[in-house]
Amino acid sequence: MxxxxxxxxxxxxxxxxxDQIDLNDPIRHGYYEVLDWTIEQAAISSDDVVLDxxxxxxxxxxxxQSCKQLICVDISNNMMEIAKTKLVHLPQVxxxxxxxxxxxxxxxxxxxxxxxxxxxHHLIEDEKQIFFQKVFDQLNPGGRAVFGDLMLESKTVEPDFIKKYRDQGLEGVAQAFEEEFFWYVDSAVTGLERVGFSVEAKRFSDLSWAISAKKL
Ligand SMILES: C[S@@+](CC[C@H](N)C(=O)[O-])C[C@H]1O[C@@H](n2cnc3c(N)ncnc32)[C@H](O)[C@@H]1O
Structure with missing residues (x-):
């Protein structure tokens, strides 16, 4: 599906x-910290098979730095063509x-x-919950799933965020809430725990969070 x-x-x-990343944009603020933490939590070794x-x-x-095999999934050929040039250091991509x-x-x-x-955040809320089970089933025991993305602590704070960005004249950011599906950390943590993960969430900026889920 x-x-x-x-x-x-x-x-x-x-x-x-x-790749012209404006870190002053609330959508991009915290971007590099999220990427670094995602890789740290994934703790990838040279024997690991990895899915991005x-x-x-x-x-x-x-x-x-190294892995046994990396599989990259995307629906944009143009984005993937650029990615190919950055991943030549890895053996089997x-x-x-x-x-x-x-x-x-x-x-x-x-x-x-x-x-x-x-x-x-391009998946609607119900799809995220279905996705968590798929991820759990596709991981080996001891496997790590780490997601960095645009998130809010809960749905209840969403109207305040939209108002805040509209008041600041950041209409594009306010609209992103309405057109995309930022994660709700509380329901994501509950959903990940429900399928069997041990979970940690960490905030890096107003909108950027990451969630580390371990299959014990
Ligand atoms: C905002 S970019 C993030 C790229 C990269 N992971 C990063 O952190 O910079 C989102 C990427 O996901 C891809 N994408 C969006 N929806 C997707 C979907 N349903 N299935 C596969 N790829 C998707 C887009 O084509 C795009 O390359």
Missing amino acids: KSKHYQEFNHDEDAPTY LGTGTGNLSKLI EFVFEDVLAYFGESRPQFDAIISTYTL
Whole structure:
């Protein structure tokens, strides 16, 4: 099953400018810290098989020092073409053009680490909950899933955030809440724990958080 909005969030047109990152933009503030923490928590060794969901231009996977195999999933060919140039230091890299929700299943490898940054806010809330079970099933025992993304501590604070950004004249940020599906940390933590993960959440800026989930 593909995610409901996958066609809208293909980043082909953004690819040429995606890496011009404005850290003053609330959407991008904390970006590099989130990537670093995601890689730290994923604790990838040279024997590990790794999945990066929504690889984009490869900024997350390029931080992997070594692994046995890396599979990069995205629906944007233009983003993946840029990623290819950043991942030449890794031995076995495969690029799969597929929706992040549809990727999973018995025909896919079992992974030691599943990582993703700034992509899963394109899944609606119900899809995120389905996704958590798929991730758990696709991980080996001892596996790590780490997600960095745009998140709020709970749905209840969303109207305050929208108002805050509108008051600051940041209409684009306010609109992003209405057009995309930022995570709610409380329900994500509950959903991840429900499927069996041990979970830690950490905040890096107003909107950037990361969640580390371990399959014990
Ligand atoms: C904002 S970029 C993030 C890229 C990278 N992970 C990073 O942190 O810079 C989101 C990426 O996810 C891809 N994407 C969006 N929705 C997707 C989906 N449903 N399935 C697969 N890829 C998706 C986009 O094409 C884009 O390359």
